[in-house]
Amino acid sequence: MLETGTGPIDGAVYVPASARTVRWGRLPCADTPPVAEIPSGGTVTLDTVSHEGILEDQGRDPVAFFGAYGVRPDGVLRDARELAASAVPRDPVRDGPHVVTGPVRVASARPGDVLRVETLSLRRRAPYGIVSTRHGRGALPGEFAAKEPEFTFCRAEDGTGRIAYGAGREARFPLAPFLGLTGVATAGGEPAHSVPPGRHGGNLDIKHLVTGSTLYLPVQVDGAGFYAGDPHYAQGNGEVALTALEAPLRATFRLTVLRDAAAHLLRRPFAETRAHWIPVGLHEDLGEAMRDAVRAALDFLRERHGMDGHAAYAYLSAAADFEVSQVVDRVQGVHCLIRKSDFPS
Structure with a gap:
């Protein structure tokens, strides 16, 4: 104790x-x-x-x-x-x-x-x-x-x-x-x-x-x-x-x-671990929270790594993981896991 x-x-x-x-x-x-x-x-x-x-x-x-x-x-x-x-x-x-x-x-x-x-x-x-x-x-x-x-x-x-x-x-x-x-x-x-x-x-x-x-x-x-x-x-x-x-x-x-x-590029909650960057999506509707997380991930890849939109969208589909944070807090949460090892230092 x-x-x-x-x-x-x-x-x-x-x-x-x-x-x-x-x-x-x-x-x-x-x-x-x-x-x-x-x-x-x-x-x-x-x-x-x-x-x-x-x-x-x-x-x-x-x-x-x-x-x-x-x-x-x-x-x-x-x-x-x-x-x-x-x-x-x-x-x-x-x-x-x-x-x-x-x-x-x-x-x-x-x-x-x-x-x-x-x-x-x-x-x-x-x-x-x-x-x-x-x-x-x-x-x-x-x-x-x-x-x-x-x-x-x-x-x-x-x-x-x-x-x-x-x-x-x-x-x-x-x-x-x-x-x-x-x-x-x-x-x-x-x-x-x-x-x-x-x-x-x-x-x-x-x-x-x-x-x-x-x-x-x-x-x-x-x-x-x-x-x-x-x-x-x-x-x-x-x-x-x-x-x-x-x-x-x-x-x-x-x-x-x-x-x-x-x-100043961080206009919403954003997280990271040793292995991942974690953009966050939030909305009362789970589908909209998912779309919000995708947009947050696209913004991060464009602004942080200079990827064009189509390349970033393709990368997310091929390599990123979107997880449901929670479905019980009135505002639903979805977060994206982007591996740091996928990008040059």
Whole structure:
């Protein structure tokens, strides 16, 4: 267990998850005061809390909820217990479920810049998590629309997730932690809902944003207002049941302001790993999200590599992979994987 303030803290600035530093169900906007400040190129460690186990339809009592699965009271994170018992505002009808840590002000960031978000480390804070299906949502709401939510408890130890089924049997799968929700504050004074992603990033749910990945976000307000939440231990592309394996993480980022010519080509969220560039498409309709991802990939190949449109279109058809990020967040997501090894350095 990684309780508040214990264990490794990899960043120069540390932000625990508390009633002072989190928002619940809404994202930071221009009027949201920062909980910390760092210079461009600085590092920050954020503790994140999973919403699973503390929501109203789970009794808002994580000790009782996880106790039903055999977790001892001292096996439930203290900040999750405190948040569930706190008066942090959340309208369960109007607001999203996510607990969001931040915002962090990056001193020199201005609208028109791009914030480069490098994920330096992601440390699991608990040895278990939850996958949930609820509220008639997910890829098959007509077939899995139970009157009561369904919660699947998963053990998560030694880099492996375990879902028990049948008599003494379990499915095992590799863990690959990432933050489902990373973003920058939106302009104006109205906090955005935490569920749909957008130009601000937010709930992108791109499973490739693991340790060593980089996300680029167009800055919309002075200071950028960076935040993170919706921690996952593993997710399949599509996130079809509604949630991934939801569980708390301690995340460390390097945040750098970019304002050179190349940065100004980044007008939407864009990611990369050691092996791939990852253009992103977003839309309420999955088909339109796919087309948006293709256009984003074409723009990248034309602007970054100087390919003409027909050559870029042919390359994408021959060699790139388009994956469904998620189909459950109101705004659907599709991302494209372009291998870096296919192009001259």
